[in-house]
Amino acid sequence: MAKKLSIRDIANELNISKTTISFILNGKAREKRISDVLTEKVLKYVAEKGYKPNQLAKSLSTGKTMIIGLMVEKISDYFFAQMAYHVEELAYDSGYKILYCSTDNDLLKTRELISLFRDRHVDGYIITPPAGLEKDVQALIDDGLPVVLFDRYFEDVDSSYVVLDNYKASYDAVKYLTQKQFKNIGFIELDSDQSQMKDRRNGYLKALQESDLVPMVLRVPFSNSPDKTMKHLIDFIEQNKNMDALFFATNYLAFEGVKALGKLKFKIPQDMAVIAFDDHQAFDIYTPTITAVAQPIDELAKKSIHTLLNMLNSQSTVYKQEKVIVPANLIIRDSTEKNNL
Known part of the structure; x- marks a missing residue:
């Protein structure tokens, strides 16, 4: 196996100091007032030899691993x-x-x-x-x-x-449903008190409060399998027979929700309106297509x-x-x- 080229080898071959070689390879030629001719000579040589700097040595020199x-x-x-x-x-x-x-x-x-x-x-x-x-x-x-x-x-x-402005995004989505005269809006969220989920929940609750509507909330464990989530959703829908809209706090909860509605023979949106938080490319090809809060990724x-x-x-x-x-x-x-x- 051929020996890996080092800065020492380049310095010896070109009869230039290792310090000068290092400055050129680290892009500091102008800062150190190294001539363009010398810089070009070194860069041409290392390109021909296929030199690659030792990343660890470079990080020790610059203080960064990049x-x-x-x-x-x-x-x-x-x-x-x-x-x-x-x-x-x-x-x-x-x-x-x-x-x-x-x-x-x-x-x-x-x-x-x-x-x-x-x-x-x-x-x-x-x-x-x-x-x-x-x-x-x-x-x-x-x-x-x-x-x-x-x-x-x-x-x-x-x-x-x-x-994301989760609070306003959730508030606006539920406000849209209330303006469309939906009166019994369920909220499906993860069982989490992390900031993004709390803000989505609070936006939902605020929009309902302004319309004097009663919250209906299902909290799904993060560790749930899709089958368990499906069962929880089916039970929740069956227990709230007056519900006319569902707002899902994540897109993957919405996927399971649409499946659950299908198993119950519910038609969207005739029997149940649906909004998903966090848009997905699949929502635009569903039948019917799914209204969603889009995060500008x-x-x-x-x-x-x-x-x-x-x-x-x-x-x-x-x-x-x-x-x-x-x-x-x-x-x-x-x-x-x-x-x-």
């Missing part, structure tokens, strides 16, 4: 998969690579992954945190590490975050990576914590157009 740790709830979920795709693309344009993983909303697993990323010396973190991670996030911040929370945040931790991803890059490019380790709230869009489709049929 790697970002991205931790989402479930990378297979459409929302988080699209978010990860956009973040990776934007990070790459700024010279960073992404290491990403799923936490499965599991506190212990998330802590182990943070420990792994610390060992890898990632430069910054974008985290969709499970409940109970407050101390771990605070520890990262206290150690001067850039952290951006995504999709949810902790009220008791002063951190940067990028989230590209905008959320852009805000997240730009917030983190601002911190990474800061000259200080005492970072300004940015709180970014992005508005949602309500996409009206056939599943709520009962009066037009």
Whole structure:
């Protein structure tokens, strides 16, 4: 096997100091007033030899690994998969690579992954945190590490975050149903007190309160299998026979909800109107199509990576914590157009 080319080898071959070679390879030729002729000579030589710098040595020199740790709830979920795709693309344009993983909303697993990323010396973190991670996030911040929370945040931790305006999005969706004269609106949510779910619940409750309507809420355990969720939904619908609309707090709950309505022989929207929080490409090809709260994933991803890059490019380790709230869009489709049929 051929010996891997080192900076020492390049310096000896070109009769140039290792320091000069290092400055050129790290893009500091102009800053160090190294001539264009010499710079071109070195770059041409390393290109011909296929030289690749040792990443560990480079990180020790610059203090950066140029790697970002991205931790989402479930990378297979459409929302988080699209978010990860956009973040990776934007990070790459700024010279960073992404290491990403799923936490499965599991506190212990998330802590182990943070420990792994610390060992890898990632430069910054974008985290969709499970409940109970407050101390771990605070520890990262206290150690001067850039952290951006995504999709949810902790009220008791002063951190940067990028989230959807979940409260207003939920309020607007339910307000739309009340304006369409739906009177008995059920809300299907995850059994979670995380910020995004609390805001969606509170938006629902506020809209009902303004119309003097009675809440009907089903909380589904996050760990439920699809079959268990289906059973809970069928029982809930059968127990609330006057219900004329369902608002689902996530798209995957809506998928199971549509199946449950089908098993009960309910027609959408004649027997039950449906709105899903978090749009999905499948909702536009369902029959009928499904009204949904759309999260602008590209905008959320852009805000997240730009917030983190601002911190990474800061000259200080005492970072300004940015709180970014992005508005949602309500996409009206056939599943709520009962009066037009």
